[in-house]
Amino acid sequence: QIGVCYFPEHWPDDRLEPDVEMMVDAGIEVVRMAEFSWGRLEPERGEFDFEWLDRAVGTLGEAGIDVVLCTPTATPPKWLVDDHPGILQAEADGTVREFGSRRHYCFNSAVYREETERIVSRMAERYADSPHVVGWQTDNEYGCHETVQCYCDDCAAAFREWCSEQYEDIADLNETWGTTFWSQQYGSFEAIDPPRHSAAEHHPSRLLDYARFASDSVVDYNRLQTDLLREANDDWFVTHNFMGNFPTPDAFAVGEDLDFASWDSYPTGFAQDRALGEVTADRLRAGDPDQVGLNHDIYRGPAGFWVMEQQPGDVNWPPYSPQPGEGAMRLWAHHAVAHGAEAVCYFRWRRCREGQEQYHAGLLRHDGTPDRGYHDASQSARELGAVAEFTDSSASDVADTGSLAGVDAPVAVLFDYEDLWALDTQPHSPEFDYWTLVGQFYGALRARGVQADVVSPESDLTDYAAVVAPTLHLADETLADHLAEFVDSGGHLLLGPRSGVKTPGNQLHENLAPGPLAPLVGGHVDQHETPPESLPTTVSYRGESYDYDTWAEWLVAEDADATGTHESGVGDGNPALLDHAVGDGSVAYCGVQPGEDLADALVTDLLDRADVAHTDRFPETVRVAERDGLTWVLNFGAESVTVEAADDAEWVVGSETVPAYGASVVSAPVASVSLADR
Amino acid sequence: QIGVCYFPEHWPDDRLEPDVEMMVDAGIEVVRMAEFSWGRLEPERGEFDFEWLDRAVGTLGEAGIDVVLCTPTATPPKWLVDDHPGILQAEADGTVREFGSRRHYCFNSAVYREETERIVSRMAERYADSPHVVGWQTDNEYGCHETVQCYCDDCAAAFREWCSEQYEDIADLNETWGTTFWSQQYGSFEAIDPPRHSAAEHHPSRLLDYARFASDSVVDYNRLQTDLLREANDDWFVTHNFMGNFPTPDAFAVGEDLDFASWDSYPTGFAQDRALGEVTADRLRAGDPDQVGLNHDIYRGPAGFWVMEQQPGDVNWPPYSPQPGEGAMRLWAHHAVAHGAEAVCYFRWRRCREGQEQYHAGLLRHDGTPDRGYHDASQSARELGAVAEFTDSSASDVADTGSLAGVDAPVAVLFDYEDLWALDTQPHSPEFDYWTLVGQFYGALRARGVQADVVSPESDLTDYAAVVAPTLHLADETLADHLAEFVDSGGHLLLGPRSGVKTPGNQLHENLAPGPLAPLVGGHVDQHETPPESLPTTVSYRGESYDYDTWAEWLVAEDADATGTHESGVGDGNPALLDHAVGDGSVAYCGVQPGEDLADALVTDLLDRADVAHTDRFPETVRVAERDGLTWVLNFGAESVTVEAADDAEWVVGSETVPAYGASVVSAPVASVSLADR
Amino acid sequence: QIGVCYFPEHWPDDRLEPDVEMMVDAGIEVVRMAEFSWGRLEPERGEFDFEWLDRAVGTLGEAGIDVVLCTPTATPPKWLVDDHPGILQAEADGTVREFGSRRHYCFNSAVYREETERIVSRMAERYADSPHVVGWQTDNEYGCHETVQCYCDDCAAAFREWCSEQYEDIADLNETWGTTFWSQQYGSFEAIDPPRHSAAEHHPSRLLDYARFASDSVVDYNRLQTDLLREANDDWFVTHNFMGNFPTPDAFAVGEDLDFASWDSYPTGFAQDRALGEVTADRLRAGDPDQVGLNHDIYRGPAGFWVMEQQPGDVNWPPYSPQPGEGAMRLWAHHAVAHGAEAVCYFRWRRCREGQEQYHAGLLRHDGTPDRGYHDASQSARELGAVAEFTDSSASDVADTGSLAGVDAPVAVLFDYEDLWALDTQPHSPEFDYWTLVGQFYGALRARGVQADVVSPESDLTDYAAVVAPTLHLADETLADHLAEFVDSGGHLLLGPRSGVKTPGNQLHENLAPGPLAPLVGGHVDQHETPPESLPTTVSYRGESYDYDTWAEWLVAEDADATGTHESGVGDGNPALLDHAVGDGSVAYCGVQPGEDLADALVTDLLDRADVAHTDRFPETVRVAERDGLTWVLNFGAESVTVEAADDAEWVVGSETVPAYGASVVSAPVASVSLADR
Numbered sequence A, B, C: 001q002i003g004v005c006y007f008p009e010h011w012p013d014d015r016l017e018p019d020v021e022m023m024v025d026a027g028i029e030v031v032r033m034a035e036f037s038w039g040r041l042e043p044e045r046g047e048f049d050f051e052w053l054d055r056a057v058g059t060l061g062e063a064g065i066d067v068v069l070c071t072p073t074a075t076p077p078k079w080l081v082d083d084h085p086g087i088l089q090a091e092a093d094g095t096v097r098e099f100g101s102r103r104h105y106c107f108n109s110a111v112y113r114e115e116t117e118r119i120v121s122r123m124a125e126r127y128a129d130s131p132h133v134v135g136w137q138t139d140n141e142y143g144c145h146e147t148v149q150c151y152c153d154d155c156a157a158a159f160r161e162w163c164s165e166q167y168e169d170i171a172d173l174n175e176t177w178g179t180t181f182w183s184q185q186y187g188s189f190e191a192i193d194p195p196r197h198s199a200a201e202h203h204p205s206r207l208l209d210y211a212r213f214a215s216d217s218v219v220d221y222n223r224l225q226t227d228l229l230r231e232a233n234d235d236w237f238v239t240h241n242f243m244g245n246f247p248t249p250d251a252f253a254v255g256e257d258l259d260f261a262s263w264d265s266y267p268t269g270f271a272q273d274r275a276l277g278e279v280t281a282d283r284l285r286a287g288d289p290d291q292v293g294l295n296h297d298i299y300r301g302p303a304g305f306w307v308m309e310q311q312p313g314d315v316n317w318p319p320y321s322p323q324p325g326e327g328a329m330r331l332w333a334h335h336a337v338a339h340g341a342e343a344v345c346y347f348r349w350r351r352c353r354e355g356q357e358q359y360h361a362g363l364l365r366h367d368g369t370p371d372r373g374y375h376d377a378s379q380s381a382r383e384l385g386a387v388a389e390f391t392d393s394s395a396s397d398v399a400d401t402g403s404l405a406g407v408d409a410p411v412a413v414l415f416d417y418e419d420l421w422a423l424d425t426q427p428h429s430p431e432f433d434y435w436t437l438v439g440q441f442y443g444a445l446r447a448r449g450v451q452a453d454v455v456s457p458e459s460d461l462t463d464y465a466a467v468v469a470p471t472l473h474l475a476d477e478t479l480a481d482h483l484a485e486f487v488d489s490g491g492h493l494l495l496g497p498r499s500g501v502k503t504p505g506n507q508l509h510e511n512l513a514p515g516p517l518a519p520l521v522g523g524h525v526d527q528h529e530t531p532p533e534s535l536p537t538t539v540s541y542r543g544e545s546y547d548y549d550t551w552a553e554w555l556v557a558e559d560a561d562a563t564g565t566h567e568s569g570v571g572d573g574n575p576a577l578l579d580h581a582v583g584d585g586s587v588a589y590c591g592v593q594p595g596e597d598l599a600d601a602l603v604t605d606l607l608d609r610a611d612v613a614h615t616d617r618f619p620e621t622v623r624v625a626e627r628d629g630l631t632w633v634l635n636f637g638a639e640s641v642t643v644e645a646a647d648d649a650e651w652v653v654g655s656e657t658v659p660a661y662g663a664s665v666v667s668a669p670v671a672s673v674s675l676a677d678r
């Protein structure tokens, strides 16, 4: 499904009908509305105006378009803030985050929860019987502008309460955190504060718990909304639009209260503002397929996922705003669908004349005429219709109603928000970044055409042939047992550096890293170091030399075999990589942050051991992905590429030659697809 | 006139006479005093001590030197702050700007306005009958240290009041700003606050109005002073010393209450701290002539302008303080006069032993002996005397009293503070900078020896042959009509990018850019983008290839002819430049930020169309400028240059060969001057 | 003596005995304890628990290990902060430095002084009769995390009091500071505030006095502790552990209340975070010997000094944490001893599992097994034992009990905290740094194998053959007389730039620089400048060309001879260096910040004039140092080096060939040692 985010309240009333007509022409099947609309829906306390929204829902519905509504809680209006200034968030130094942008409310404000209940109930009741409203998005982008962590007095009280629930008593907290260090003992839960401005860095255990608490506050707040919505109508789906490469809150935890997750994908922005290093010309034009794909796979669950906001053209917030490549907006829709998206909604319908996002394109220009994205969206809708038709006709199951089957991933990549938080406060190098480390392993899988589920380490791993854990920083015996079970029964695990270092309380384990994972790994870490780029950093692996960067461990092989050693620096000659046969499976441990070539070597060895089919290695701008028997060929580069597939493969969209920023779809297994004429 | 800024209060009483004697020896004709002197004039509330200033005024006057006095309001003394701490400014996060430097008062403090009235009246009355005091400078450098915008409660109240005066009612404000976006509607003027610290960026319309309000606050405050001064003596001139490349307040608006503007020129500082990119060795030694010249021309009005503070040697505040080139202090005086200055006052007379500016040179060393600047100032005074004598003798008007005629500029460059504020809050690229964009077009004119008035877009343009508008970002029909009238009656207009994008309320226009200017331009903007330096950026123009940077538009030619197209990137092949014959004139539109060569090509085409005489292109360190029939040749480089002029040209100062950092003056039209032996 | 910092409170009780056994095995003779232990010693107000510390002191003592205790005042526990939140420090903008790290108390809080008295007395009484406790460390690293300067109301009151004690009356303060500038006069001491947030920079005299006041506050606070400790037991030594390259407080002043100074040495961290420019691979592995040596020599006094914390391996706080070179932890111990250390205590015994320093190594890994540092420490202990044995056996004095004689330095380097503070607030160039300037001269001495005392300018200079003063920025007649006396009686002085510029009140002197030092120098400064790196900067000196950087003066030779002139820039041809024969001695003045080659030329000329023996110039990674008749050869590089000494020289540790990061000790005068095969 191709959809769009629509703000009818920004335009004259008589624009509604032409807009809907143009949507229908483009093949748009779903429209999201009412985000940020509180001030329009309730201009004064208790004075509601739903007429405009009723009319929009009705007109869209009658045109055959499904409506998704948003609760408007991300932007409490000025009268509400003036009534209750205490709902505003505070910075760590006490500065209040004032009215004038968005996300200015505190998740732990009891007053704001009441206000939320008031507006959400009212909206839910209003549309409970609408035949056109199919689902809801709660709020918008929880945590945007670093607003998950707030330091106000309400949060202080809530944090004390949270701690008292997490720990048996204050002695338990003191022991779990380890507060003897620097005389940080607490005499009671009452003595605990948020980690506000201090002369030096805070205690890592306190910081980790504050991150957990803040994330839990979002989960609670969101649940308040999902409960109210389901109470009004149990058939609606409820989702939330998460952000890309976003650290807070824990999307897996928030997701437990959602029917499925959705997220907001802005490839050329993310390539600039949430990736280390220089950005290539190709990424400026089309983004980094693996950075985007990783997020698709994080948010994809058993019920799939939606891209709730898809970049429609140039956007306002990255450092630079070059125009996307010709066709890139179509490429992104295909890419999302190949990764399992059930819907791709462009943001926004029309460039807004007012406010903070005037430099953010829409499918229409601000004068109401079609912009570059409109044509890409229309083409995507047509092509995805053809794809659905193809799979329907080829499906044996006559009950298939046009929806593609989900992605069937043979490999899981383990991703953990608590590891992310813990490492974020103790990176130990300016270049260390959890996303980068995960991305090195994930990208190696994708360069070999392998689909991966990105899941929490606690997930059921039974159905995966192989598991890649870029790091498992916080680890306990339960996790070790969980992984041992997987490996014992024939699973193959590839484990990255900085694993098993910490207890869940963020102390060092009593034994050397990888702590409770040491028996699985068959060895331990002797030393770690974080060399700057100016120092040479190479390791051997199975007889070849490879570069690594940022993080190095000198290992001791106990039961494992050393498959590689350091070839540079003070640690020259020490083991750097281990292999350990365990039960019917195996564990490979990599003690450095691998460069691309080493990640590829490790991943292909893993796939071969686990008997997972894969392609030859594709260049970084070309990606292939299989879903429901079809393989997408996605070109994120400025040069066209030609691929080969089996002779009887049928090209459902496009052909063997995929133009710059183009996409083709072929009915063939992914492993049969390769670059021609390399 | 050569002058100097003098602080007799910093030195022993018996130093006054020797100082005045040395001033007379140097040919100094005007002295500015009393700036920052409040604490000396009124050591305790109500206890005044004018004796020292009386004596200085008298001694100088008797020596034939004119005196300009300053109101000392930029530095309210400690006893005043302690009496009324509420006068202090506040940052956007609420932090108070405490006593200890300067400019710590809020323009909207009613208390401070009373105190201002008290001290200004007292001083004005004291010197109302002095035969030596010829004029006044109000305060000092309004806005220095980013103090135009204050966020205190007095400003909050004043902003509400200001809004209520600007808008018919709150609905009018809501509509003009466009507050439906992100639920930013206001229920009443009482609900409006200054844009204090917020989680994300503020609404651009609110920011623009806050900039207008803050600038208006300065205008009001300054008018309080000018009214008091004129009340005491209507013959005095009243001026204010503005700053270089300075965004706030609107100097044109403040200027309406002044007899003429003056400004403070520090070429080697400005070249470092208010220009993008690396600074050349030449600019470290002598500054950038076009950066300085642009400011001369901004502040020059019908009554000319003064350089109230001229860099006298090394200064304390830029990142680096290399010594100026040998003779540079003289070069700057000639440069100012060539641009129309009526007086050039060096700051300061003598290096100060105490306080924040110990590393700021004076014409004298701190031991009272002549420093490098003293010799340059003396020479300048002698030479400008010779110039005046020459023009007197050659003047047909016997009433001429030694003052040069003003600059007669054939071209206007349009400069708008509101555009500057609007673009400053939405640059859309780290490299976009209003000054840089204006500078590219202005520098091209100056490299061709053309004098330009830098004026507000609303100015009367009748007398100009050509007008260059580097951008007209905020535009309405009135402005469009004004320009159409100019062009219709034979004027030639060169218009730069990002024009006609916004309404005065800082919303996007209903139609595509250049909005109301589209009929004039004969086309519109299809797309815009801000490529980083890593992407190639070239356009063609009339068959040649040129580099551009930072900003690009893909244009659609309607009535206009495309004179150039993009030759790089995704927009390759789209028009980038337009020409449109309108009435008896023409409009050229440039949809990119031009590099120097493209700016030169555009400007020379414009000049040729408008029949404006110009020189060959000079290198960036050599500038020529004509005033009153004389042409100054100004060398801002480390190598001497030789020029040619007509055979009968008379060298009034210097000769054809202008040494490093030197200046010559020749009686010849500027267009007859060219580099020899290129 | 090799020692270690031990935190038994972080580990189970039954770990004490094994730890002590491993210490004995390693040859550790002294253990520091109880730092930061307040929360453990007094879990609730008035509830003390000394049992654990008693046991540790006893067990160590019985094993023959001396104990140094720390007062735990650097970390007031949470209950104390909750009882008295007023003890917390405040930033210049008023933000409170909250509980959660360390050093959160204000030195001027009367309440905290009472609390300090309470805990220090209690501890002192407890161990007054212990035969094992040999001394005390007060608090920990005064000023760490920039906490010497606090801006709270207690400090405001104390600063007013301090000012009233420094100055006769408020007129005296006004005159000394020079407050006429910008109307900064104060009407009374009551009107004076700390230099809190202001719109622009503060008055330099106010800043300098605030730095003096803040330093004095530390001196006072520390004296409170030393008095209490000595009252309990007069035989204990009392020291404090200062930091490296640390500007506040004045360690010489604090030191007057100590028996000797100690400091915390982290070579690979300091090389990264407190040095300008890029850090070499060698320094990442072993640090910069001269940066470390300079600090050894600053803290070394008549009673020697201790390294109270010696880097034991990788540490947590620098930007990067590469592993130190193999043997570097041993190298640092030898280096410290060669510079006169009486003890070297590694920090810490065992990597801590909890809190902020989990990424800081210990001699033991966190699992209790020996880490790299343990082996280096053991070897150091053995070798230093051998060295002591050698000097004992060769000593004629039978009373010698195994301690090496102190360092006998022929040269003094003058170092002044007030100069550091004054220059730090007015660097006048982003690259100007007092430590760098001092380091250029100091490093030149050390590259020639010369030991130097780094002392205050007021020190007795009688016994030095030569004195190097990298700068004497604040200077008065008393200082001039002191130096004149030294030179008159045959001393040789080398004086660097920016000397004699300021009065002690931080005003410019009435005459040109070097002000009161001008008669000694025999010339004065005509101009100064701070060229950026992009400008060429060379001078001649005695016929050779040399680079300099950052700071340049154009000099006028009066009685002196110009030994060098500028060869670049606008100052080309002006004198840059002077020599002046005075009495039986000489004064050389260098008007630029010298590069390494010029510093070497100046220093060797000085040494030759003063008849001080020195070596050939060693490369920057090799250093030699003589103490008690022995010469240490210290290799801070990744390549082994071979040296030559006299044929009869005896190698006490190692041999002629010193491996990478190695050290040898030879019984030979330093001047007889040279690199082989250069």
Ligand SMILES: [Zn+2]
Pocket (backbone or CB within 6 Å): A088, A089, A090, A106, A107, A108, A109, A150, A151, A152, A153, A154, A155, A156
């Ligand atoms: Zn909160």
Ligand SMILES: [Zn+2]
Pocket (backbone or CB within 6 Å): B088, B089, B090, B106, B107, B108, B109, B150, B151, B152, B153, B154, B155, B156
């Ligand atoms: Zn204000």
Ligand SMILES: [Zn+2]
Pocket (backbone or CB within 6 Å): C088, C089, C090, C106, C107, C108, C109, C150, C151, C152, C153, C154, C155, C156
């Ligand atoms: Zn304080």
